[in-house]
Amino acid sequence: MAQEKSKEKKIFVLDTSVIIFEHNSIMNFAEHDIGIPITVLEELDQFKKGNDTKNFEAREFIRLLDKLAKDQMLHNWNPLNGKGKGNFKVLMHAKSKIDANEVFDEEKADHRILNSALQLQQEAKGKKVILVSKDINLRLKAKSLGLPAEDYNTGKVKNVSTLYTGKTVHDRTSPDKINELYEQGSCDAAEVLGSKKPLKNNYYILKSGKKSILAYYNPATEKIEHVEKRAAYGIKPRNAEQTFAIHAILNPDIKLVTMQGVAGTGKTLIALAAALEQKRNFKQIYLARPIVPLSNKDIGYLPGDIKSKLNPYMEPLWDNLKFIQNQYHETDKEYSKLTEMVNHEKLVITPLAYIRGRSLSNICFIVDEAQNLTPHEVKTIITRAGENTKIIFTGDIYQIDTPYLDSQSNGLSYLIDRVKNHELYAHITLEKGERSELANLANELL
Numbered sequence: 429m430a431q432e433k434s435k436e437k438k439i440f441v442l443d444t445s446v447i448i449f450e451h452n453s454i455m456n457f458a459e460h461d462i463g464i465p466i467t468v469l470e471e472l473d474q475f476k477k478g479n480d481t482k483n484f485e486a487r488e489f490i491r492l493l494d495k496l497a498k499d500q501m502l503h504n505w506n507p508l509n510g511k512g513k514g515n516f517k518v519l520m521h522a523k524s525k526i527d528a529n530e531v532f533d534e535e536k537a538d539h540r541i542l543n544s545a546l547q548l549q550q551e552a553k554g555k556k557v558i559l560v561s562k563d564i565n566l567r568l569k570a571k572s573l574g575l576p577a578e579d580y581n582t583g584k585v586k587n588v589s590t591l592y593t594g595k596t597v598h599d600r601t602s603p604d605k606i607n608e609l610y611e612q613g614s615c616d617a618a619e620v621l622g623s624k625k626p627l628k629n630n631y632y633i634l635k636s637g638k639k640s641i642l643a644y645y646n647p648a649t650e651k652i653e654h655v656e657k658r659a660a661y662g663i664k665p666r667n668a669e670q671t672f673a674i675h676a677i678l679n680p681d682i683k684l685v686t687m688q689g690v691a692g693t694g695k696t697l698i699a700l701a702a703a704l705e706q707k708r709n710f711k712q713i714y715l716a717r718p719i720v721p722l723s724n725k726d727i728g729y730l731p732g733d734i735k736s737k738l739n740p741y742m743e744p745l746w747d748n749l750k751f752i753q754n755q756y757h758e759t760d761k762e763y764s765k766l767t768e769m770v771n772h773e774k775l776v777i778t779p780l781a782y783i784r785g786r787s788l789s790n791i792c793f794i795v796d797e798a799q800n801l802t803p804h805e806v807k808t809i810i811t812r813a814g815e816n817t818k819i820i821f822t823g824d825i826y827q828i829d830t831p832y833l834d835s836q837s838n839g840l841s842y843l844i845d846r847v848k849n850h851e852l853y854a855h856i857t858l859e860k861g862e863r864s865e866l867a868n869l870a871n872e873l874l
Contacts, residue, residue, distance in 0.1 A: 430498065431605045436459055436555075437438040438555060438557070439459070439462070439463055439558070440460055440462055440463070440560050441462075441463040441464075441519065441541075441557060441558070441560065441735055442454065442462060442463070442464055442468065442560050442561075442567060443468065443563060444537075444541075445562035445563045445566075446560050446833045447489045448475060448481075448485045448832075449562055449580060449804075450485065450580070450582070450583070450802070450803075451484075451485040451486070452488075452491070452492070454493075454496075454516060456818050458512065458514075459512050460512040460514045461505070461515045461517075461555075462514065462516040463516070463518075463519045463544070463545070464493075464516065465540065465541045465544035466518055466521060467537050467540040467700065469493075469518065472489060473495035479781060480781065481804065485804070486729040495781065496516065497618070503518055503676050507623055512747065518719060519545070519679070520544070521543075521544070522543055522544055522546075523543060523547070523586075524547040524549075524550055525546075525550045526546055526573055528569070529541035529543070533560045538566050538569070541566070542570055542573060542575065545570070545575055545614070546612065557576070557577055558577065559576070559578075560579070560580050561577060561833070562831075562833075567579070573758050579837070583837065584836045585837075585841045585842060585845045588825060590752045590852060591688075591841060591844055591845060592855060593842055593856070594625075594630065594631055594672070595630070595633065595669065595672060595857065596630060596631070597633045597635065598621065598632075598633070599634065599635050600618075600621075600635075601635055601636045602853045603637070604816045605620050606636055606639050607861060609634070609641050610641060610654065611654065614646075615651060616652075617651055617652050620643075626645040626652075627848060627849045628647035628849050628853075629679075629851070629854040631643070631655065631675075631823060631856060632644060632645070635786050638864070641659075644672070644675065648681060648851070649758075650803065654670060655671060655675045658674065658675075658704040659706070659835075660701040661755075662755030662762065663698065665698070667860045669689075669858045669859055669860065670694055673685070673698045673699075673702070674701075676855075676856060677698075677702035677703065680855065681851070682704075682818075683817070683819070683853075684821075684853045685699075685818070685819070685853070685854050686821045686840065686844055686847075686854075686855045686856075687699060687820070687856055687858060687871075688825055688856075688858070689824060689853070689857055689858030690826070690827070690861065691824065692861035692867040692868065693858035693860065693862065693863075694858060694862050695823070696794075696822055697751060698714060698858075699794045699796075700713075700718075700748050700794060703792040703818075704766070707775075707792075709792075710792045710816070710817075710818075711790035711791060712773070712774055712775070712776060712792075713769075713776070713791070713792070714778065714783065714792070714793045715749075715774050715776070715777045715778075715794045716778050716779065716780040716782070716796070717742070717744075717745065717797045718779070718798075718805075719779050719781060719802055721860070723798070726839070742778070743822045744777070744796075745777045749766065749770075749775075752766070752788030753766045755768075762814065764783075783809075783812075786812060788812045788813050788819075789813055790814070790815065790817065791817050793813075794819075794822070795819065795821045796822050796823070797822075798823040798826060798828065798839060799823035799824055799825045799838045799840045799841070800823070800852040801838065801839035801840065802838070803837075803839045803842040804823070804838055804839075806839035806842065821843060825841045
């Protein structure tokens with residue numbers, strides 16, 4: 429949005445979906461003016477109660493608006509605080525020349541928002557009025573009525589096809605350097621990669637003809653170091669990327685790990701197995717995932733007590749735990765240790781909502797399905813980290829179940845793009861499906 433400065437001043441009309449995505453969005457439109465339909469305030473009033481992120485965003489925006497208003501009337505244009513900012517006002521209910529309720533033959537909140545923007549378009553001669561919404565269908569409706577509309581782009585990754593993968597294949601490696609890595613375990617980075625400075629904690633497949641070796645760049649020693657294949661709690665890596673992922677999670681110097689990949693690549697399984705491998709280093713292991721209700725209905729619609737309501741969402745996590753446990757015989761101590769950890773809450777599988785607001789110290793915290801989180805939610809989770817805490821995010825940025833996120837705007841993509849090249853962070857994109865040949869068939873051809 430900041431790039432608009434050199435162009436003509438515009439008026440952006442914000443939809444409710446933008447506010448609950450980021451309450452501070454009103455401040456991110458450079459010098460342009462902001463219109464907030466009164467219908468948006470009505471909808472935020474319904475969202476303000478609850479413990480979900482959307483409820484927090486609604487409350488924070490209402491407080492922000494009250495602070496900006498001071499003693500002024502909101503139906504008039506008022507200045508936004510901050511250098512180079514525009515003005516804002518609340519758009520009252522209006523019936524424009526084109527009535528969205530009549531066009532779409534239905535009276536609803538979205539259509540009242542459209543009418544407010546259309547009326548402003550008629551009044552604000554000489555200024556371009558643009559509806560900003562995370563709701564694709566509302567943007568399409570606006571465009572069908574001759575009203576420009578666009579997505580809220582702040583924090584959006586520009587091109588996910590070039591998103592950081594965490595891995596580089598280096599084909600022209602000296603065979604002597606490969607031998608040196610095998611024999612000594614490390615070598616000078618410049619001698620392997622040339623003058624280009626490598627990204628911190630980046631992983632490498634170094635090749636020389638038929639010879640190859642797995643390695644990574646250690647920012648502490650500034651050397652390329654050999655990465656050995658090692659199993660984690662009975663789970664053996666089946667490809668280079670899984671080897672890298674286990675290495676990153678087991679590395680005590682790396683406090684934040686992300687894994688991205690399609691279904692069946694082993695993200696959750698590897699994360700859980702590697703966490704269990706180092707269970708003595710942490711007080712607890714938390715495995716959590718956001719609850720994305722079916723048909724966007726709250727879990728209260730489901731029958732039964734709270735445990736019955738949550739079980740369907742947590743079952744995939746229990747499946748991974750059972751798979752790890754079944755690597756051992758029932759008489760093995762590792763088998764009984766997992767049962768004991770669950771019973772004594774040393775290993776906790778829980779909805780992500782139950783974790784928010786807590787201080788996470790001496791914990792290995794795995795967040796599954798992180799692509800269904802907003803950038804603000806990801807930031808909130810990471811800022812809860814205390815001493816000796818490792819956080820692991822896993823997910824598939826192309827498999828999003830929430831209506832107002834996509835591959836570019838979800839929290840996982842945002843995190844990978846923003847935190848790469850930090851000494852506390854490592855990322856790996858898992859590419860090869862290892863669940864079964866049938867699962868690979870579905871991923872490749874369907």
